[in-house]
Amino acid sequence: MIEALNLSKRYKKKMAVDGISFNVESGKVTGFLGPNGAGKSTTMRLMLGLDYGGGQTTFDGKPLYKYNQPSQMVGILLEAKAFHPTRSARNHLRILAAMGGVPYSRVDEVLEIVGLTEVAKKGPGKFSLGMSQRLGIAAALLGQPKYLILDEPANGLDPEGIAWLREFLKDYAAQGNAVFVSSHLLTEMALMAENIVVIGKGKLIADTSIKELESSKGRASVFVRSDKQDNIEKLLKLNKLSFIPENNGFRVTGATTDEIGKLAFDNKLLLLELSKQNASLEDIFLEITENAEEFKGHDKETK
Amino acid sequence: MLANLKAEFRRLLTIRSTYILMLVGAAITFFFSFWIEGFKGISGSPASELRPTAIQEIMNNSVGLGITFACIVVILFMAHEYRYNTIMYTLTATASRTRALLAKAIVAAIFCIVYGLLATGLAIGAYLLGVSFRDGASLPAQEVDILYNLGKIAFYCASYALVGLLVATATRNLVGSIALFMIYPTTAEPLLGLLLKDNAKYLPITALDSTMGVSATTATTLEPGKAMLVSGLYITIAGLITWILYVKRDAN
Numbered sequence: 120m121i122e123a124l125n126l127s128k129r130y131k132k133k134m135a136v137d138g139i140s141f142n143v144e145s146g147k148v149t150g151f152l153g154p155n156g157a158g159k160s161t162t163m164r165l166m167l168g169l170d171y172g173g174g175q176t177t178f179d180g181k182p183l184y185k186y187n188q189p190s191q192m193v194g195i196l197l198e199a200k201a202f203h204p205t206r207s208a209r210n211h212l213r214i215l216a217a218m219g220g221v222p223y224s225r226v227d228e229v230l231e232i233v234g235l236t237e238v239a240k241k242g243p244g245k246f247s248l249g250m251s252q253r254l255g256i257a258a259a260l261l262g263q264p265k266y267l268i269l270d271e272p273a274n275g276l277d278p279e280g281i282a283w284l285r286e287f288l289k290d291y292a293a294q295g296n297a298v299f300v301s302s303h304l305l306t307e308m309a310l311m312a313e314n315i316v317v318i319g320k321g322k323l324i325a326d327t328s329i330k331e332l333e334s335s336k337g338r339a340s341v342f343v344r345s346d347k348q349d350n351i352e353k354l355l356k357l358n359k360l361s362f363i364p365e366n367n368g369f370r371v372t373g374a375t376t377d378e379i380g381k382l383a384f385d386n387k388l389l390l391l392e393l394s395k396q397n398a399s400l401e402d403i404f405l406e407i408t409e410n411a412e413e414f415k416g417h418d419k420e421t422k
Numbered sequence: 423m424l425a426n427l428k429a430e431f432r433r434l435l436t437i438r439s440t441y442i443l444m445l446v447g448a449a450i451t452f453f454f455s456f457w458i459e460g461f462k463g464i465s466g467s468p469a470s471e472l473r474p475t476a477i478q479e480i481m482n483n484s485v486g487l488g489i490t491f492a493c494i495v496v497i498l499f500m501a502h503e504y505r506y507n508t509i510m511y512t513l514t515a516t517a518s519r520t521r522a523l524l525a526k527a528i529v530a531a532i533f534c535i536v537y538g539l540l541a542t543g544l545a546i547g548a549y550l551l552g553v554s555f556r557d558g559a560s561l562p563a564q565e566v567d568i569l570y571n572l573g574k575i576a577f578y579c580a581s582y583a584l585v586g587l588l589v590a591t592a593t594r595n596l597v598g599s600i601a602l603f604m605i606y607p608t609t610a611e612p613l614l615g616l617l618l619k620d621n622a623k624y625l626p627i628t629a630l631d632s633t634m635g636v637s638a639t640t641a642t643t644l645e646p647g648k649a650m651l652v653s654g655l656y657i658t659i660a661g662l663i664t665w666i667l668y669v670k671r672d673a674n
Contacts, residue, residue: 167514169673183514190515201507203437210436217429218515258511 120145121178121266121297126165128158128172128321135161136172137321143266143299143314148292150312150329151301154408158321159301160197163270167195178266190219194259196269199251201258204244208235208254211243212261219262229257232287248275256284267291269300273307285311309400319408333397341376344368344392345383354386368392426516426525433499434529440495444537447491448544451484455545459483460552472553477564478571480549481542482634485575488541489534492579493586496530497599500590509674519669523591527661530587531580538579539572577650578633584657585630588664594674626656 121143128136136158143149153159166176168183175182178192186192202211212226230236233253238246243254252275259267267288273281281304288311292298302308308315309329317325325332344367345351355362355371362369371379376395383390434440458464459480463471473479503509516522553559590599607627615622622628623644632649644652 164510164673167510169510169513171670171672184517187517188515189517190511193514195510195514197510198507201510203502203506203508205438206436210432214429214432214436215511215515217432218425218512220425 121166121176121299123166123176124174126162126172126174126176128161128165128170134321136165138174139318139323141316141323141326143297145297146292146295147313148288148298148300148311150308150315151299152305152308152315152404153318157318159318160270162318163197163268163301166268167193188220188262190215190264191221191262192264193266193268194262194264196255196259196272198270199248199255199274202243202254205242207240208243209239211254212257215258216261221261225261229260232260233257249277249280252276253280265296267296267298267300269298271301271303273302273304281307305401305404317404317407324407329400332403333400340370340372340396341374341379342368342370342392342394342396343379343390346389346391350386350388351383354382354388358382370396423521423525426521427529430525430529434533439498443491443495447488448541451488451541451545452548454487455480455484456548456552460549461555463556472559472561474562474565476561477546477549477566480545481566481571481575484545485538485542485578485634486631489538489579489582492534492537493582493603494600496534496583496586497590497603498596499530500526500587501594501596501599504594504674505596507674513673520665523665523668527584527587530583534579534583535576538575542575574633574646578630581630581653581657584661588660591664591668624652626653629653629656
């Protein structure tokens with residue numbers, strides 16, 4: 120398990136990461152979410168000891184630098200284009216293999232895994248973003264590490280590549296490894312991750328499982344439709360439930376399907392539709408990070 | 423450590439610019455030794471005068487030419503780590519930052535020593551070839567202390583390798599470190615030399631060049647032994663500062 124404890128980092132007057140603690144469990148993919156400038160990349164760099172700050176991160180109880188071959192413990196992808204543009208992809212990986220005490224035969228294996236065997240002799244300077252991401256993923260996999268820390272690995276991948284990455288990371292985690300992955304593709308994250316850590320303005324907002332977050336009371340809603348919509352509306356108002364009209368019915372928050380069903384029955388109302396509506400990860404993300412956005416766009420052009 | 427050395431050698435030798443710069447350095451060394459010193463002969467140049475110390479002079483003069491290019495290779499070797507952010511792989515794949523930097527320093531020094539010795543050999547060969555084409559010229563018996571000179575060349579080349587590495591590590595900027603490496607010895611130090619007059623011999627690059635009996639400033643040069651001591655001291659202090667920066671700063 121990866122345990123990040125009280126991570127913090129200050130840049131002059133700005134607190135980029137402010138006392139964040141969370142765990143990344145083995146056997147699961149943990150998503151790392153946050154608005155732009157929330158401190159995701161800084162947190163990952165702190166975890167790996169690339170940046171200095173407060174707090175500590177341990178991997179199976181020890182900091183990364185205590186391992187003789189850290190790259191066999193943690194595979195990283197922090198930036199897609201982290202390679203010399205004219206050194207061949209194979210040589211780039213061979214340098215990393217030599218450094219991590221990994222046999223060169225593994226280089227060809229990972230190139231095969233990510234589908235770059237055919238361009239292994241080429242300099243990656245002309246690679247597309249997707250191909251660069253694949254090379255970065257290959258670098259992360261070199262040491263067959265127990266942990267993967269990946270910053271936006273799906274950026275630039277085509278739909279087929281994203282689907283491949285999703286299945287690959289889920290399989291990798293299923294083998295007992297831990298995958299910690301940041302992404303702004305929320306639908307992708309919902310499909311891939313079991314747990315999520317959400318930060319905003321350098322602070323921890325949520326550290327939970329996606330299922331728990333999606334079904335937590337207040338975020339889930341109920342869709343109700345009746346043959347007498349006016350009566351339903353009166354009933355909801357009478358019971359002080361908040362609702363919005365939607366698709367010839369109402370989306371109600373703050374009550375369960377059981378509670379609304381019972382209310383309708385007691386008032387002799389016929390319900391044509393009654394269903395629980397889980398909020399999408401995007402809705403939840405927007406809701407919980409509402410006040411934690413560093414950079415916000417505006418609907419109207421300001422002059 | 424062996425893993426780091428292996429990786430750093432591969433990093434240095436799998437890049438096109440290393441070979442291009444080595445070839446350019448070799449070509450200039452060849453041209454200087456063959457054409458200017460050997461064949462044409464510049465009046466006033468000791469090597470051109472076909473004296474018993476001519477080979478000695480060629481060794482002293484030519485190594486400086488070659489090492490400039492080797493030093494740029496070393497700067498690229500280090501600065502590319504920051505430019506292309508591969509430093510994050512280096513620092514997360516190695517348990518100790520000190521070990522990572524030490525491996526780079528060893529590789530840079532070995533590369534520059536080998537290249538310096540090869541460039542010197544090329545310069546001597548080119549010079550002899552040039553002299554053989556000169557009408558009626560014959561070289562008198564030469565007085566060269568081979569081991570002493572090889573030792574000096576090795577020290578000189580390793581020192582320049584470290585200068586390049588330290589500049590690139592401290593600035594973490596490719597253009598900045600090359601500019602500093604080119605401007606400081608050719609402009610800043612001679613200007614400082616005008617201010618310091620005879621004490622200019624204690625300036626870092628002047629002292630380092632003095633180990634080979636050449637100087638960037640007009641100051642009288644130090645004895646090679648003393649010059650090694652002074653330049654070694656500068657490199658040690660600069661090395662300590664750079665090491666602290668490398669270990670204590672954020673990765674990039």
